[in-house]
Amino acid sequence: MAVAAAVPRVAYAARAEESRGRIVAESDAGNRSAFRRDADRIIHSSAFRRLAHKTQVFVYHEGDHFRTRLTHTLEVVQVARSIARALGLDEDLAEALALAHDLGHPPFAHAGERVLDACMAAYGGFDHNAQSLRVVTRLENRYPAFDGLNLTWESHEGIVKHNGPLAEPPPHAIAAHAERQDLWLWSWPSAEAQVAALSDDIAYDVHDMDDGLRARLFTVDELAELPLLGEVVAGIRADWPGIGTSRFVHEIGRRMITVLIEDVVRETHRRAGTLGLASSDDVRHAGQALVGFSGRTAEAERTIKAFLFRRMYRHPRVVRIMDEAGQVVRDLFARYMDDSTALPAEWRETVENLPEARRARRIADFIAGQTDRYALAEHQRLFDRTPELR
Template sequence: MAVAGAQPRAPWASKAEESRGRLFPEPDAGSRSAFRRDADRIIHSSAFRRLAYKTQVFSYHEGDHFRTRLTHTLEVVQVARSIARALGLDEDLAEALALAHDLGHPPFAHAGERVLDACMAAYGGFDHNAQSLRVVTRLENRYPDFDGLNLSWETLEGIVKHNGPLTGPLPHAIEVHAERQDLWLWSWPGAEAQVAAIADDIAYDVHDLDDGLRAGLFDIEEFASLPLVGDIIADIRARWPEIDRSRFIHEIGRRVITALIEDVVAETSRRAALTQPTSAEAVRHSGAALVGLSPRLVAAERAIKAFLFPRMYRHPRVMAEMNAAGEVVRDLFHRYMDDTGALPPEWRASVAGRTEGARARRIADFIAGQTDRYALAEHRRLLGSAPVPRADAPVRQGSA
């Protein structure tokens, strides 16, 4: 199934001209739609720039060929825009949501998040998705009239609910924001947010296979029997029996992404034909996800995740580095809590006179905004070391 070229706007697409607006009203931006303006604001934010030196799986010092949180985000944007274009959705909103989805990640990937959540257990916990909302509504200080980026209601809704309705206890940042603005936490998000969420899964499944291969954590033969991937590998070998390893890896990733995107477009179109949503509001009230993979490729995508979990995310080399990196986050949190004088002057002033819980939240904000290299430098400055181990064997990087 071809997905190239813009489609007529779907009746269930979000419409910038019908946006519920911003928390702080602003005049229109002329030639830019509300959602294009949101995407532009995110791109120009400090939090977005810092993603360049935040870990995806491998720390920045492992090599220049591996994904960072920034390059992962850009790949998510590409997948999200491709799906949105094929379905006739608002590409700018899909892009804005893809750009924002990881803004709240602390340094050192999920290891940093787990440790920071444990440190904040007595103060409401820490959740990177909720922190993304906090970044764009409170922590970015660029405008004279308000804190945050003052994004559209639809963009904030998508950031909060890109994984579906929030029906249980709310993360701290979302609970606090819900007192100021109703983001319909009980409903499904708009279709563009659902697209951004599935684009995230597609991008990291494929690029983690790529990074794991180039790092030498596993080889092609080890996942040649996986559904979807195995058929692609067999076809590449049949067409180019002498293909070099680097091109082989790239061709696998390219084809897997294409297959998953095409399947999302076909399956979502099938669901829309059955349910006939007539508006973005109908998508929110549908009671189930509209955007998704077919059952066959749901199984294939789960098989990729099941393969990667023990061989990459729990690989001894990756675990050793992430455990050490987690110690960096833990040490910094406790040092800042015990001695606020260790904070930079502007952050020191922001915690003065606050309760213990409020002080802890501001310290979590500070740590979550740090890049890997800044956290390591802080650990070295305050504690005299930065315990991030290197691999025992050289990293196999392949060609760019």
């Protein structure tokens, strides 16, 4: 079996040995690079484990085969490492950022985030990227020498702005952190952070198609009418006539991932050649995204997203359940704000005697860290009627 040749490290890759360091200085980790150490710390965090019981699109009542935040994250990691390897970037940093990108998500997917943001409107709002930073810098308490995970500057930067430079003013948690650490919010992030962001899009598109087909919200024939997907479906039918439905659906996902990754690699090489990058800071100062789809693929990907939004995320069945789930979050926030004795003892102690805005932020921390199951259990404990989300 042929083994693919290793791609040499490119000049604009992040380098762990040149990291801007950690807020609290630490000794070297021996045979692990600083970025490998970051990834390992995220994997061992409580917030990462809780992703196993947080909704991606379908709540856990719907069945065991649909994606959760954890399985989605692992798929993002696989795509990110593949792209980083092909481009000659630092795979460990790309992995760390893929692992961390959803740590701040509250229960019940984007419905939970929308409701929590509305609840926090008078107190600086709620943003899951900002909350991910808060998780890794404040809320994880595992180490005696510091709060959070004490990740490298490059990991903090990538968590905050993997989607690009931040507009002013930044979300509350990011603005608060900026008083301790300057993350160059005005610049583009590293190539590895951009890889993690695009890998999130790729994983979303492919696994949501798979879950939507499994939930019978649309059909393979309908997907075949979309750009890129039409070519993939036609190729499978030509190569494997008579293939069973389950294998057919899996092959769609497998081939789409390959198509999208190969396009990203080609387009990123093209942009890098045009920009003449000689360092990771050149990526930050480039004034545009380095990692991306080609024009044709970007347009096709937007069409796929629009289809999924219309046929899956806004499907009446999904909307009904998510509206009920959002009410669970709304009820919990209001109850905790009105009566801090409703909080578990360890959290009650952290909000006593706090000003209203800080108390609200701590309550948002508590709710954002809840799994779907825990949020429902809390609602059942505090209210007479709790939706079944079925």
